[in-house]
Amino acid sequence: MNRSALTFGLVILGLAAFVAYLTLFTVSQTQQALVLEFGKPKRVITAPGLQYKIPFVQNVEFFDKRILDIDTASQEVIASDKKRLVVDAFARYRIVDPLLFFQTLRDERIASARIGAVLEASLRRVLGGSSFSSVVRDKREALMKTILTQVNQEATPFGVNIVDVRIKRVDLPEANMQAIYRRMQAERQREAAGFRAEGEGA
Template identity: 70%
Template sequence: MKRTALTVLLVLIGLAVIAAYLTLFTVYQTQQALVLEFGKPKRLITEPGLNYKIPFIQNVQLFDKRLLDLDSAPQEVIAADQKRLVVDAFARWRITNPLLFYQSVNNETGARTQLSAFLEAALRRVLGAASFEAVVRDDRNDLMRKITSELNAKAKSFGITVVDVRIKRADLPEANSLAIYRRMQTERQREAAEIRAEGEEASRRIRADADRQVTVVKADATGESERIRGTGDAEKNRVFADAFGKDADFFAFYRSMQAYKGSLRSGDTRMLLSPDSQFFQYFNDAAGGPGGSSSSLPKPTATEDRARSGTSVAPSSP
């Protein structure tokens, strides 16, 4: 009897667990639920908690409350200035009307398919009316707002709100990019050649100016040196002229000694001269010339004698 009662109790508990499992369901904070009865919407649940349904008659469709992403495939767009662009964009959206969402696209897969088509159309329409510079640099934020607004206008009929649309990459096709890079390289090379040419011209100008200044400085220095040399020669000639005027014989004798000193150097010095040459006049005659009378000149000094004989005699102390 007790065993039968225990068995019945266990069976009842099992049936209660099964009934609770089939009747109760939980809606989490990130979810919203739509209760369907034979496929028709009966009740919308947006608050988290424990809820119920009629087993085998009603079922529950859960939808995400969080932001969902839509990443479109890269596509080629022709801008207003007829430049081709490869655009890679993405969108952020959420389900704001689960009932309309369920009735229009049923689930996230259908929603993504519809939104992808709408996003591609909006990208082509908005970017096609803008220039390449506006898309890449100048007005991208304004263009993104326009695309978001157009996408939202179409997504509302599906119970969807598009929060934002962004362009990850907007670039030229690879072939166009290579051509632009080559053109940029050529332009930079041309600019570099112009800068080098300007540098060479400046270098030649500076070098020519420096050479001119060197020539002027050398010419000034040469002129100054010649002037000083001329002044010195004039002073020397004046001194010689004064000396010649005071004692002509001594001046002639001094000049001959200078000539001997410059020509008769140590070593193998050979000279071929006539016996009556004026060069050795002081060797031939004390009067300064061959055949001359010695009585007309004063008696040679010891210095003159030593010069004629070529001997070296130490001077006697006075």
Template identity: 60%
Template sequence: MGRTSLIALAVVLVLLGIVAANSLFTVHQTQQALVLQFGDPRQVIREPGLHVKVPFVQNVITIDKRILDLDIQPSEVIASDQKRLVVDAFARFRVADPLQFYIAVGNEAVARSRLGTILQSSLRRVLGEESFEAVVRDDRADLMERIKDQMNKEAEQFGIDVVDVRIRRADLPEANSQAIFRRMQTEREREANEFRAQGNEVAQRIRANADREVTVTVAESTRNAEIIRGEGDACRNRIFAAAFGIDPSFFAFYRSMQSYEQALQQGETTAVLSPDSEFFRYFTDPNAIPEGNAPVGRSASRAADLLARLEGDETLRSLLCAELERVAPTGGAEVLPETLPDDLPADQPIAPALEEGAAGAQ
């Protein structure tokens, strides 16, 4: 075979390759094809695989048969109660009729533009018939279904099937939202202040009741203490009065001893007195008798013993007060010390002696 034959064979093979490339085409499983002859649709191919067309005369355009996404910019809608809403929605669609799609819109970009306009008009038409609460809360699912049905009626002429419509967000405009937020915040603050005022009122009432109870309790305690103190002072005065009535000279002696104890305490006090003054009469003579008083006798010594024991015995003190009250009307206060035995030991209780003396006085 000569060189010319080889060249001719190569040319033939190249031409056959070119013809085959223009005659065969592949349709992907996610696509559907439309065969055009000089721009005139001749065949719709929906099945994937290898297909044949007339070379150099026919051409093929592919259309996606998957579900496609349509997203639009948020738009403002006025509800039936005249409240403005900013609605953000999207749709899902697919090309159901490639031939109708090609004749009506030509390509996917034009189809998205037309569908976006249809979606916005359907949103305004459907949502404009409903109230704010129905759009935001109550009937959103039903409203989205109605929007999809209206879109399908208009998109059918484009060979498009709208699969789904969703409202992503439906809110008040930003200015309205801020105003509503401020109003809600003011309302919550007012309620909080009201709750605080009620709490302060209850707290003040509780504090006032507590203060009143404290004042009443302290007053009652003070009154009881004063009563007890007064009763004790009265009993003490009665004892000293009875002792003074028994022996005035002993009482003068006892009071002098108390004066010595108070006046001669350890310290810086200096007293300049005459040795023969009335203040020091018991220093020179323990048995001194003040002028106008009877001698200090056995009654005084017994009364002194009685008072000495009385200072440290509260029970004895109360018994003595009761006994003096009982016998005072009959003059028992004067004879009571006389009823004590002369040989009563210092550590013997005086109450039995008082009982014996009271029985003897009667």
């Protein structure tokens, strides 16, 4: 084989590798993909493996198959008995329809904001209709199930499934805590004054 034939062969191999690089892509076990043609959805790929696209015409968006977490910021909720609560909660979701997810939310960052807003609204609605003791002790599990159902109903049009909702923490606001602390101090002072009065009387 002469040098020109070898050079030609290497050029062909290089071109083939370049075309393969532009054409082929891999979907992993933890991914699903959406092939776009000029920005418009063309096909959804949920099975892992080697796939193809048309160079310069099609591009690929990847979406996670795994369960994803959303943490909400602490928010104040007024319970049905007028007690103010500071609530921390989180949700876990899975993308079940990549096409719908792409059309409505586009990416995980927007998903966190939109689903987080739905979760916060549901927390205010459900916990606002419940008493302080129900939220803290008696019916916490039942309340979380109600919130999960509500969030799922509102999030289904986004192509996601909410798999879990948890209330991480429920506290009284600092102003309430200080008021309770002052009340406890005053009660202890009254008790101490009563004991002193009894001692002096004896």
